[in-house]
């Protein structure tokens with residue numbers, strides 16, 4: 121049930137180059153944290169028409185893998201993330217997390233959206249701790265984990281600031297901390313840096329790479345940026361226009377340690393980005 125062919129350079133995950141990490145970077149198979157998407161179809165029926173958003177989508181994501189998803193607007197990228205989160209049921213096929221079929225909303229995932237969606241009347245720390253309150257996590261555990269994440273994302277000194285006192289990048293860091301508070305094995309990110317300026321976005325890419333290496337979380341990132349996808353991911357899933365199917369899965373073949381500016385200079389990056397761009401053809405996906 122693996123989706124699409126692969127292309128690009130050799131596999132360097134598992135630190136084969138000696139430049140990388142990291143715990144939890146398992147091979148294939150349905151180990152804990154792995155995502156399985158098997159023959160999935162999604163049809164939406166509204167009063168006026170029926171839309172087939174996804175059809176015949178098959179994909180296996182290994183535990184600890186970083187997967188990026190790109191494709192033209194409306195090809196079903198967000199729909200795919202919602203299926204994994206259990207917020208949506210497929211019309212056909214099956215979705216699994218850690219080898220277990222997804223039947224409804226899952227609590228063992230983290231979700232980051234384009235907008236940080238922070239509560240304006242809560243400080244950064246209390247926005248992060250919201251996750252703990254919703255889940256009934258023990259207070260001390262939650263506070264300790266929040267402090268760890270605040271340090272990891274460079275938010276120290278801003279714990280008591282309110283959202284309007286934070287830059288866009290800082291707000292997304294808070295959203296990321298909130299999504300990671302309960303140590304989810306799977307992190308879903310839907311255009312998380314789309315609203316940031318180019319420089320902040322590059323910094324966030326480098327940070328996300330570090331956080332991914334440190335946490336060992338499986339990441340599914342939806343992005344419109346070919347550069348972002350190839351700079352961060354182990355593999356890039358390229359989708360076709362609606363009804364969304366997987367056109368190809370491009371293996372990036374870069375070491376897991378990725379500092380943005382250096383990464384985009386590497387030949388493996390250029391090979392992968394050129395392939396993704398060619399597959400997307402004249403579609404609207406940016407850069």
Ligand SMILES: Nc1ncnc2c1ncn2[C@@H]1O[C@H](COP(=O)(O)OP(=O)(O)OP(=O)(O)O)[C@@H](O)[C@H]1O
Nearest residue numbers: 164166171173192193194195196197198199200362
């Ligand atoms: N709840 C819904 N009801 C009806 N149609 C929907 C619903 N959600 C999504 N769709 C349709 O399904 C298709 C895929 O939507 P989706 O949001 O997954 O695309 P996307 O690839 O994430 O788009 P974009 O890149 O523009 O964010 C679109 O045609 C959209 O109109």
